[in-house]
Amino acid sequence: MKSGFRQSMAWLHTWTGIIVSWLLYFIFVTGTLGYFDSEIDAWMKPELPRNTSNTQSALITAQSHLEQHGQDAKDWRIYLPLSRTEPHLEVGYQQRNDAGKLVRVSQQLHAQTGEVLQSRATGGGQSLYRMHYRLHYIPTRLAYYFVGVFTLFMLLGLVTGIVVHKKIFKEFFSFRLNKGATSWLDGHNLMSVMSLPFHLMITYSGLIMFTFTYVPFILNASYGLGETGKKQFFEEYYQRGAPVEASGEPATMLPLPVLYQNAAMYLAGQGNNQANYAIRIYHLHDKNSVAVFSPELSEPSNDGTKLVISATSGEVLSYQAHYAGVRRVQSVFLELHEGIFADLPIRWLYFISGLTGCAMIATGMILWTTKRRKKALNHPNGLPFSFKLTEGLNIGTIVGLPAAVAVYFLANRLLPVAFDGRADWEIHSLFITWLAFLVHGMYFTWQNQGQKAWYQQWTAAALLFVSVPIINALTTQRGLVPSFASNDWVYVAFDMSNLVAGLLCAFIASKVTRANKHTQSVKVIKRKVEGVV
Numbered sequence: 001m002k003s004g005f006r007q008s009m010a011w012l013h014t015w016t017g018i019i020v021s022w023l024l025y026f027i028f029v030t031g032t033l034g035y036f037d038s039e040i041d042a043w044m045k046p047e048l049p050r051n052t053s054n055t056q057s058a059l060i061t062a063q064s065h066l067e068q069h070g071q072d073a074k075d076w077r078i079y080l081p082l083s084r085t086e087p088h089l090e091v092g093y094q095q096r097n098d099a100g101k102l103v104r105v106s107q108q109l110h111a112q113t114g115e116v117l118q119s120r121a122t123g124g125g126q127s128l129y130r131m132h133y134r135l136h137y138i139p140t141r142l143a144y145y146f147v148g149v150f151t152l153f154m155l156l157g158l159v160t161g162i163v164v165h166k167k168i169f170k171e172f173f174s175f176r177l178n179k180g181a182t183s184w185l186d187g188h189n190l191m192s193v194m195s196l197p198f199h200l201m202i203t204y205s206g207l208i209m210f211t212f213t214y215v216p217f218i219l220n221a222s223y224g225l226g227e228t229g230k231k232q233f234f235e236e237y238y239q240r241g242a243p244v245e246a247s248g249e250p251a252t253m254l255p256l257p258v259l260y261q262n263a264a265m266y267l268a269g270q271g272n273n274q275a276n277y278a279i280r281i282y283h284l285h286d287k288n289s290v291a292v293f294s295p296e297l298s299e300p301s302n303d304g305t306k307l308v309i310s311a312t313s314g315e316v317l318s319y320q321a322h323y324a325g326v327r328r329v330q331s332v333f334l335e336l337h338e339g340i341f342a343d344l345p346i347r348w349l350y351f352i353s354g355l356t357g358c359a360m361i362a363t364g365m366i367l368w369t370t371k372r373r374k375k376a377l378n379h380p381n382g383l384p385f386s387f388k389l390t391e392g393l394n395i396g397t398i399v400g401l402p403a404a405v406a407v408y409f410l411a412n413r414l415l416p417v418a419f420d421g422r423a424d425w426e427i428h429s430l431f432i433t434w435l436a437f438l439v440h441g442m443y444f445t446w447q448n449q450g451q452k453a454w455y456q457q458w459t460a461a462a463l464l465f466v467s468v469p470i471i472n473a474l475t476t477q478r479g480l481v482p483s484f485a486s487n488d489w490v491y492v493a494f495d496m497s498n499l500v501a502g503l504l505c506a507f508i509a510s511k512v513t514r515a516n517k518h519t520q521s522v523k524v525i526k527r528k529v530e531g532v533v
Helices: 005-043 055-069 124-134 140-164 168-172 181-194 196-209 217-223 227-237 256-269 325-338 344-377 385-398 400-414 422-446 450-475 480-485 489-532
Strands: 075-079 089-096 102-109 277-282 290-295 306-310 316-320
Touching (some): 005 140, 005 400, 055 089, 055 102, 055 256, 124 140, 181 344, 196 325, 256 306, 256 316, 385 400, 385 422, 385 450, 400 489, 450 480, 450 489, 480 489
Antiparallel strands (some): 075 089, 075 277, 306 316
16 A cells, blocks of 8 residues: 555545446446436336326225225225326235235225236336345345445545545546547546535435334343244334224214314414325224325425324324334435435436436546556556456446436337236346347457447447337337427436437447547557658
8 A cells, every 4th residue: 555644545535436437337226316216107107107196086996996906905095196206106915815804905996997007017216226225135124234334335435536536626626628538537527526515415314214124232131032023013113003002982084074174274374284194094994093194205304204193083193294213313314315305406406416426437447447547558468357347337338328218218118018027027138138138248359359348338228218218119109209298207308318329329439439540540650650760
């Protein structure tokens, strides 16, 4: 390690960065897409209609369906179609199967007609969102530890980067074009500083969210080591289950619209004017039946609102404005990390900040090879194995992963709707595409044709992204033009975003071509000069 504190930090920043960069890039790409997971879900289920309902009709529809199908249920759950995360009325209950056993049922309903909505099986945006902390193909708990370690390295990289760049804000305004490694360093600094507070928040809050996974010792000390103790802890910590016990005495429950109106009036008096509530009713048709209302929240500092009303009398039994103590702190970090509180402009800001994180990691990866290319080319035995491996992984990951996401969207439209396991094969198509791009990048790097690999992959990515809205228009009735005409802005924004991504990839491919031609011209001139000499 080099002498001096800043030199040591530079060494640590460089090597920790390249070691964890490929998985961190995957985490950032999938996590950034997760900020629009509900919109991706909507696009990947074109059979579902747009939300055109109101609260009153949704409550009446839910009441009718639950009374008909959930008579034997232990509880009812109602999610109203009034938010981006719940664009359709959804009800949950237990129903007896052929063996007489209660099994949980979840149905999406047309809020006005009561029709059960059917859609294609798909991984949707939720699968992309979960990948950024669960990864895929490996056990979930192991994935949590992998992501935790790599997130810790990311935080270390950010801190050491701040130390290394002591003139960080001066460097922010310095961008030198066509200067090789210097240009990539300037780009890396620019992407890093643009959203530095976001990057620090997103890495630190990601670690806080999994406190009980990474540091379970306090939990174990109080509740023991077994699964029983862990279950008891989470029941108490997350306040799960019914707030009261059943009495065993039958009673008639008030209709859902009446309970909802009582809850809205009470919460408005408490200064909470949110319109959307998740409703859960426990101990159906019992004297102690209760309805628990959990409003959608507008800011993270008010998380944990819970109103408990008697489902038979409408009387308010308890009200919690927000979580308290440690639970509130963790919830604030969760809200910040996932942007749950964010409206559309703030959500786009989150998305753009996530993209700068992707660019920061990508430019750092490219910078690593660019700074070492001259030395590698002068190696007596040709390009070293480590250099070829790193550059091949860089090409296949930086370009291959976004291209694989485009294939994931295409698979949703091209796989037969009745195909068994189609949701799994959407995800398989993503990883197969990524693997193909990695193999392609490795092959051309081994042939010392990295520039050619960059060009071909960026061109392929451009074609794939542009194909998404085209295939959507050919396979559904919700193409870009009809969606624009019907003001279906989710579909319009999705298709337009893919077109923009395709044009950006095409632009980068053209820049790679020019850089390659410039390099070849320099080599030819150099050979001619050497020949004259």
